[in-house]
Amino acid sequence: MRRLLATITLICWMQQPFAAERVVVGSKDFNEGYLLSEVVAQLLEHAGYDVERRFGLGGTLICYEALKHREIDVYIEYTGTLSRAILKLDSTPPPEQLNVALATDHVELLGDFGFDNTYALAMKSTRADALGISRISDIVHAHRELKVVVSHEFLKRADGWPGLVAAYGFDRYPGGIEHGLAYQALEDGAIDVTDIYSTDGEVTRYGLRVLEDDRKYFPEYRAAPLVRTELPARVKSTIDALANSIDNAQMQNFNSQVTFGGVTYQRVASAILAQHGIVSARGTEEGQMWRSLRHNTLVHLRLTGIALIGAIVAGVLLGIAVYRTRWLSRSVVYVAGLLQTIPSIALLGLMIPLLGIGTVPAITALFLYSLLPILRNTVTALATVDPVVSRVAVAIGLSSFEQLRYVFLPLSLPAILAGVRTAAVISIGTATLAAFIGAGGLGDPIVTGLALNDPGLILQGAIPAALLAILTELAFEAFERLVVPRHLLAPAGRAL
Amino acid sequence: MPASAVEFSGVFKRFNAGWVLDDVNLALPEGRTTAIVGESGSGKSTLLQLMNGVYLADKGTIRVLGEPIPRRHLHVWRRRIGYAIQGAGLFPHLNVRDNITLLAKLSRLDSAFIEQRCDSLMDAMGLSTDLSGRFPHLLSGGEQQRVGLCRALMLQPRLLLLDEPFSALDPVARVGLYDLFVRLRDRESVTTVLVTHDIREALRLADHLVILRGGVVQQSGPVDQVQGAPANEYVNVLLTDQLA
Numbered sequence: 001m002r003r004l005l006a007t008i009t010l011i012c013w014m015q016q017p018f019a020a021e022r023v024v025v026g027s028k029d030f031n032e033g034y035l036l037s038e039v040v041a042q043l044l045e046h047a048g049y050d051v052e053r054r055f056g057l058g059g060t061l062i063c064y065e066a067l068k069h070r071e072i073d074v075y076i077e078y079t080g081t082l083s084r085a086i087l088k089l090d091s092t093p094p095p096e097q098l099n100v101a102l103a104t105d106h107v108e109l110l111g112d113f114g115f116d117n118t119y120a121l122a123m124k125s126t127r128a129d130a131l132g133i134s135r136i137s138d139i140v141h142a143h144r145e146l147k148v149v150v151s152h153e154f155l156k157r158a159d160g161w162p163g164l165v166a167a168y169g170f171d172r173y174p175g176g177i178e179h180g181l182a183y184q185a186l187e188d189g190a191i192d193v194t195d196i197y198s199t200d201g202e203v204t205r206y207g208l209r210v211l212e213d214d215r216k217y218f219p220e221y222r223a224a225p226l227v228r229t230e231l232p233a234r235v236k237s238t239i240d241a242l243a244n245s246i247d248n249a250q251m252q253n254f255n256s257q258v259t260f261g262g263v264t265y266q267r268v269a270s271a272i273l274a275q276h277g278i279v280s281a282r283g284t285e286e287g288q289m290w291r292s293l294r295h296n297t298l299v300h301l302r303l304t305g306i307a308l309i310g311a312i313v314a315g316v317l318l319g320i321a322v323y324r325t326r327w328l329s330r331s332v333v334y335v336a337g338l339l340q341t342i343p344s345i346a347l348l349g350l351m352i353p354l355l356g357i358g359t360v361p362a363i364t365a366l367f368l369y370s371l372l373p374i375l376r377n378t379v380t381a382l383a384t385v386d387p388v389v390s391r392v393a394v395a396i397g398l399s400s401f402e403q404l405r406y407v408f409l410p411l412s413l414p415a416i417l418a419g420v421r422t423a424a425v426i427s428i429g430t431a432t433l434a435a436f437i438g439a440g441g442l443g444d445p446i447v448t449g450l451a452l453n454d455p456g457l458i459l460q461g462a463i464p465a466a467l468l469a470i471l472t473e474l475a476f477e478a479f480e481r482l483v484v485p486r487h488l489l490a491p492a493g494r495a496l
Numbered sequence: 497m498p499a500s501a502v503e504f505s506g507v508f509k510r511f512n513a514g515w516v517l518d519d520v521n522l523a524l525p526e527g528r529t530t531a532i533v534g535e536s537g538s539g540k541s542t543l544l545q546l547m548n549g550v551y552l553a554d555k556g557t558i559r560v561l562g563e564p565i566p567r568r569h570l571h572v573w574r575r576r577i578g579y580a581i582q583g584a585g586l587f588p589h590l591n592v593r594d595n596i597t598l599l600a601k602l603s604r605l606d607s608a609f610i611e612q613r614c615d616s617l618m619d620a621m622g623l624s625t626d627l628s629g630r631f632p633h634l635l636s637g638g639e640q641q642r643v644g645l646c647r648a649l650m651l652q653p654r655l656l657l658l659d660e661p662f663s664a665l666d667p668v669a670r671v672g673l674y675d676l677f678v679r680l681r682d683r684e685s686v687t688t689v690l691v692t693h694d695i696r697e698a699l700r701l702a703d704h705l706v707i708l709r710g711g712v713v714q715q716s717g718p719v720d721q722v723q724g725a726p727a728n729e730y731v732n733v734l735l736t737d738q739l740a
Contacts, residue, residue: 388581389585389588395579397572410589
């Protein structure tokens, strides 16, 4: 099937010889990921490529699998993450060695951006200056009175505090703090030293000093474009122009602009390119809220609509097929229930090797989630039709089909509709997660807003999604009143 | 001796629990009403449902209206046999008229005939045409049962099977319905098999009795013959005690 689609795509592509070459740029679902991928995307657009953005993909695994399965052509990855999470190594080898290991997956790292977004220890610059501290060794040996408090995660990770103790010989046990509160605690002077990511925008905002890792303990997390090896050389060399273009201080500043400065990541990306004398063709996307809202809503409706229609057809037919056999209907409903318990993100992730990313796996996942309520209500309703009525239906001479068509299905209709209604509302909610695998919809602004800490953007997805769910509920209620005799509606419609 | 509408020879039927019918041999007369009388669990309802092929016999042969029960197109064959049941079993989503005429419409009978036949049956059963559009849940138990009988007779069956249709009704409604039913049955001259646990009802409506106990036929014959010479103590007690 996918080969067929690929062939069709290829034919369509060959029929447009003058169309610009298409490059699909993915991004991870946090601010730096968005920003750097946008830089790559604008750079490619400037070079004349037709760029498709699949931003906000949910995590390292989804991005990597998507790249491996040719769903995207490039995204930004960190050397430390590649080594540990993907290649399962204990250390972070240099890029050349990483590329040898990555060759089997037909992906490769291009030149890194020039900064290292690793774990680091930080303190207020003013306090560090006053005490003359610039390196981690300084706080171990000279300043035992400093309050060192680190995040709970850092405290437990092998490459966090335990390793730090081994490398530097700390003889104190630090306190733990929620990472989100640590910056304010530093600001208030409640604590002196905490762990951070070295390119966090907070470094700029709170005036922090990142302490030098003088014993080279923390692994390197150098950000670099990860591309498919078979990408044309000129695309790779275009992207490679970004190598060594941003240092840690600059990255902190850019992240700070996006996170705290109220500047869109698109605009910051344009500014980064402008430093290289590249005036981006795309610019920002402001003023397009209504257009993108309409687009996202339509995509959302398409995802849920197709999935729902599929689930109605499959659920009702399957229900009809199994309801007479008790053990069979029980097992089918059980399996459908099991599908529902798989966390949505896990289900979406599991399907990448089979269906890739984008619309098809998203619809498939929504279909699977919609199946249970429809199937269960169909089976239950058909199996609980009054036995006297069902005996009469047989005895007066209705064929099996006529029994279904004129007796069983009409009597089960209220319950089936109730199942469809539940499925529709679940689908509309769950479909917001489809954005994590690049299927778009109203989840797009939500995922982006979460990554960029932009409540306005989150609401642009959340409000229409909630309205859509409510409207769907009302529409179904009206539809039920229209097609179901009132005396059948009340008990059956609510009981299931 | 008139021809037999229903013939059982050497019929056995068992469900998981054990034998429900044990070597049943019967010949039910054409054009008459036969009452199958027995306690609950006697197998009387099973006996009835063997006659329209809802159950199939494990052993023995059954002939209905002169032919064996067909294996193919059973549902088409069943349309020649009317069926009414305790509680009526009306289709809750259809109004009175649609309940009565559903099968006729599915059989693609002429619509003028359907309307006329439905009106005539409702009239005979004392149902006002005002009730045509009403849904079953708005009818009294007696009205529901009368609609059920109209439905059973709609296709002018030659055989009418009744599974305790009068049992759940209150005494006043029941007696009124007996008279309406007898008049209509005689007008339609339909062979009737009535399953009941009530010997009074049997004696009131039937010409022929089958007394069933524990899946075994105790006695079968014309009413006066059974009354005149009960075959055993059970039949004797049934006739005398219940009538006392």
